[in-house]
Amino acid sequence: MFSINSLLRPNISRLTPYSSARDEYKGREGIFLDANENPIGSPLGDTYNRYPDPLQVELKNKIAEIKNVHPAKIFLGNGSDEPIDILIRMLCTPASDAILIAPPTYGMYEVSAHINDAKVIQVPLTQDYQLDVEAMLNAVTPHTKIIFLCSPNNPTGNCMDNNDIEAILKNFSGLVVIDEAYTDFAPEKSLLPKLGQYPNMVILQTFSKAWGLAGLRLGMAFASEDIIQVMNKVKPPYNINSLTQKIAQEVLNHSDKKNEMVNIILRERSFLKTALEQLMVVDKVFPSDANFLLVKMKFHAKKIYNYLIAKKIITRDRSNVILCENSLRITVGTHEENQSLISALQEYIS
Ligand SMILES: Cc1ncc(COP(=O)(O)O)c(C=O)c1O
Incomplete structure (x- = not known):
């Protein structure tokens, strides 16, 4: 039985998360003297003087509807680069644990691993840019915590075979992150509907590509409630700003x-x-x-x-x-x- 708790770094298991003013009082009405905000406004006179919703409840409800996923299974990040970093930080003890990637692939998995002093095991794609599943599973060590897969893959552009991805999900006891940043351009179906089937699966999607909002910095991670809860503990309290939350809610009306x-x-x-x-x-x-x-x-x-x-x-x-x-x-x-x-x-x- 997969359990995220057995994979976490001990300091993350023990972590008491920061409790923000907006976490402690969730009501919308009242005189807000709890967050050391500027009560007058801003030089632009708008409402950005107030901190944003730390858990982006309204936006997640809207994404949940469109993606047909429970809101508790959604994490929102400052681009999908943020969940990549958070997942490595949650699981990889520096100088000891490793991630596994299949180059050529998106560069941030390796960079984020290096920032966190995690090792990077590399098992190249085959000549036709597919996963070498057997070699990947053979390269896994007891310290391998995460396998990052990218489908469609950057920079090769092609989708990985979903049967290969599922073989890895079934045979690897750590976390499998499937980066679907380009999924809207692909004929292959997203693996999102299979979320309930694989407790070790995390799917990344983004507003930066098909939605045309790279400047907004909004990425999505979909995973079990248990995994999302830990990600929420580790993230900065107000990682998605008010403007991004507002615009993303509007834009979702325009699929x-x-x-x-x-x-x-x-x-x-x-x-x-x-x-x-x-x-x-x-x-x-x-x-x-x-x-x-x-x-x-x-x-x-x-x-x-x-x-x-x-x-x-x-x-x-x-x-x-x-x-x-x-x-x-x-x-x-x-x-x-x-x-x-x-x-x-x-x-x-x-
Ligand atoms: C595969 C892949 N994942 C993630 C990203 C970054 O997405 P975001 O803008 O959501 O951080 C990129 C950006 O090029 C990408 O190619």
Whole structure:
């Protein structure tokens, strides 16, 4: 039987969390003299003089409805980067415990682990960018607390096979974090409906991609109530500011607009892939289930990257990343932006 308590660092098990003024008195009416706020307002005259709801109850209720998940199974973070860090901090004793990742993948798992002085076990993806499940399970040690999976994966763009993800969920006794930041662009279904089936599963999603709100900094983690409770104990008391909570609640009324944007991006992804494949400079465009393409170049990718920068077109050079030799990661832009990129690459002379 999986129990998050048996995986926690001892100091986290013992932790008495900070109790904020808004935790201690939850009523909305009254004379609030409990939080050392400025009672007059702010120079902008609005209501941002008051601390936000520490547990974002209204916003979570709305997300719960849309995602069909109980609000107690939702954690909200300052981007999904915050839950990545919090989960490592909860479970990994510095200089002793480890996380396991399957590179090439999103860089923050490794960086967050290093910040927390956790070890990073790396089991590369296969040549076709899928999980090497057997090698991953063989690489697990008694100190491996978390496996981070990313599907669709950044920077390769493809979904991991859900059967492989489930094999890891079933055979690893630690926590399995599945980062679904790009799930809205993918034909594969999110694993969120299987939350009840896997007590060791955490799913990350974000408002930064399909919802178009990267500047707002709002990420979601979905997990069992037990896991979410510990995450709430460890997070800073007011990690989601009032403006973010307000705008996110408004935006959730506009899923139709989000879906419309996703459809445009999918159409553009297909246009961009076809156009790139016809270029002299391009060796291969990898299939993508996300809002970007990994593109292997025929000529020196770093030189092409610098050439594009000179034309004020910014891509991401992934040449130094394992299994991404000579490749650029290109975000799908607007039609005009994509056309500018294609025209620039057509004019490239090696
Ligand atoms: C796979 C993946 N996860 C998470 C993030 C970060 O998301 P957020 O903006 O919610 O912190 C990114 C950002 O590029 C990403 O590629």
